[in-house]
Amino acid sequence: MSTNAQKKGFGATLWDFLTTVDHKKIAILYMIAGGFFFLVGGLEAMFIRIQLAVPNNDFVGAGLYNEILTMHGTTMIFLAAMPLLFGFMNAVMPLQIGARDVAFPFVNALGFWLFFFGGVFLNLSWFLGGAPDAGWTSYASLSLASEGHGVDFYLLGLQISGAGTLMGGINFLVTIINMRAPGMTYMRMPLFTWTTFVASALILFAFPALTVGIFLLMFDRLFGSNFFVTAAGGNTVIWEHLFWIFGHPEVYILVLPAFGIFSEIIPVFSRKRLFGYSSMVFATVLIGFLGFMVWAHHMFTVGLGPIANAIFAVATMAIAVPTGIKIFNWLFTMWGGSIKFTTPMHYAVAFIPTFLLGGVTGVMLAAAAADYQYHDTYFVVAHFHYVIVGGVVFAVLAGTQFYWPKMFGTMLNEALGKITFWLFFIGFHLTFFIQHFLGLWGMPRRVFTFIEGQGFETANLVSTIGAFFMAVATVVLLINIIITSIKNEKVGNDPWGDGRTLEWAIPSPPPFYNFKQLPLVRGLDPLWIEKMEGKKGMTPAEPLGDIHMPNNSFTPFVISFGLFVAAFGAMYRLDYNWGLPVLILGMAITFGSMFYRSVKDDHGFHIHKEELTDDNDKGVKA
């Protein structure tokens, strides 16, 4: 994508990306892989909507439909939304705190490759006997009854990619705690860094619950244990608890960084500092904390009894308070500002009412007694798409437009960007608003068809038409990306003109060491402060010196590949003789390369300060 890469030739570029430990290149890898899976998940969504366009449709069969709906949910959550957000975190967060990289560059690469191989493994199920068909929640009685290897692909694939996510989360936590530039106190961190921090903490506590649940289910399916086998004294409700103890915080893992992206975009294009910064931080932390207290609201109809249901209902309602604080703070950031309606700002502005709608239906769902009606209907489908598409996907699209120049050094086309926005915005509401009513009229979710004469026809057709708008919007975005990459008109440090935070103080794309000299941070929105005092860039906090950088490594790729191989062995162990040897081989590759990494000393290398001064002032000004 960059001119540098084109000069190097394709083979060298590929090798560079396979071995890179640079957070900016890993960010690009996350964006490419996440973007690809987003398209796959989107295609699955289109199949779902085409099937439901008319009653008694036979576009896809009942069994295949369940595979598509499972893969749509699983792909969108684990393989599209999270990696895309991880892409932004990698690309932006270290720059925002004035760091030269993340704390553990090697682990960062390992996290990506684990996610990548897990995702590829999961999607290979389409070609190897059928995809998982028990829903993304994979409730134990159904997933244990599911025939074939579909659910095994789900379990092993998520286990591998989940490990990658956990590593990524820990890495971001350590980075934010340890690597902030001089003067960058916690309460001066940009909101996107704050939300990355809280989301990473949520990953740290939530993913182990998923890992344990998947591990137990994997043993039930592949190694003959009975954790969830009711007949043998197991209990399937425990799966539901484990899944949702992970699953609910997961919602906040996704949506908090989305809040973060909007909290960056809104001040920039309003030319005004974020209103109520400290209450925004407080609300973020509180949402993260409460996010762990409410998982059973996904289980109101399981029969936990009125005491549990009432407690979880009230706890869930409480989350509305910090979320409301955020909504008002965004509005009052714009209030009195000077708003420029760029494409990212379009998304940010549209996000507020859209997310509000998802939020208020969330409070409605929290009313346990009424939830007995909403639960597992299209009302819920509408609700979580308002939250996840209206929050997360809007943020990803906004972030793509907003950070594209910082990542690739060239601006996406604004006119095409606005076309994408309007098509997506209209299509989204057309698709999902009506689904609230479908649910209230009695249409359960996860149905492969509906019978005529129940009053569901018109609304479903409208919903399908809306989905096509979103599909066209995505195609326009792809065209935009291609055109932009071909034109490749270079931009400077601060292409939007009103950048406030540190990432806009260095070239686009930044040099591989980010900051020639670490900047001195003098308050919230450090670049803005310097600009207002008439300076062109940041004041350095250190004299020009040698920069210590890590070496590239192919080991993360090999470690992840070993687990990928082992997963096939584990899955086919009972079917074929080669299963067990392949399992052992895969593990040997993984542990062997870990051992290699442990015994080999890799001290990295230094960029000498002479080289830095020669470098026609590509680094930080001053």
Added chain:
Amino acid sequence: MKKLAKWRLFSLITLMALILSGCGKPYLSTLQPAGEVAKSQFDLMVLSTLIMVGVIIIVTIIFLIVLFRFKRKDESIPKQVEGSHKLEIIWTVIPILLLLVLAVPTVLETFKLADVSAMDKKDEEGNTEALVINVRANLYWWEFEYPNEKIVTSQELVVPTDQKVYFNLKSSDVKHSFWIPAVGGKMDTNTDNINKFWLEFDSKGAEAAGELFYGKCAELCGPSHALMDFKVRALPSDDFDQWVATMQGIEEPVQADTAKAQEGQEIFNNSCIVCHAVTPANTTPEAARQAPNLTNFGDRAYVAGILENNEDNIKKWLTDPETVKPANKMTDTYGDLTPEQIDALAAYLSGLKVQK
């Protein structure tokens, strides 16, 4: 003048129809509650919607002002405002108060709907005073057992109106969820335990729904989850008692009355009866009740819960159940039947009526 009144009435009816179509079908929609449970849930929905609409209006007003008033007009730098304690306290406290207004009835209703203490009050014989029905969910059909009355039926639940009916819910294979949208919210049929709840079927609502409510499975349970429907016949108390008495009176299978039907009965007795009972007594153990009880099959409105009950549809189902309900458990359990055999079976099954 008269014409005008008529016209007015017409437009009123059209308007009502429009509003009602916005509320879904009376036999299926949660927005046309036909029972105490659905009613109180509907009230809670309305309350929460009203509060939320209030919030939406306030936010929308601020939102619109912001969009129109603060568009960039010149390149000046606006005043950098840190925040406002007063405002922040306002939008923290007011939502808390609003949520309290919602939380109190939510908690009360949650406890009310979970009150199944009447199920514990039993006489010397161990029967409850209240009507209790054991619901057993199976891939992809429903069994309804009346333990006090000692009868079993399937696919079409029969209940009396205007009294509380208590349910024991469980599943015999994977997790399902028992839901009659117009009458009340759902509860899961777990594989691990028995869930209990109650519903009340309103006679007026039942009338509006043509005495037949739609029931659904609300938890993904396999390929035919979408087709795991059942129906609920809500009868006035006397009619219900009479139905129970009639069912209890059937000790021998209903005899076929035509030659063709008798032929069908023979085929049935040679193969189908292994799984399908045609007597309503609940004496056979549960594990042996592998398929829907067909005692009153001819009285039911639907075949397999989804096709209108007529001989053509029975034939359609018998010829190839797989196309009607993919992955059902009946496919391939019986050999190939000739068209004549299917005709005979359909004739026999349509004649399985207890309400003459």
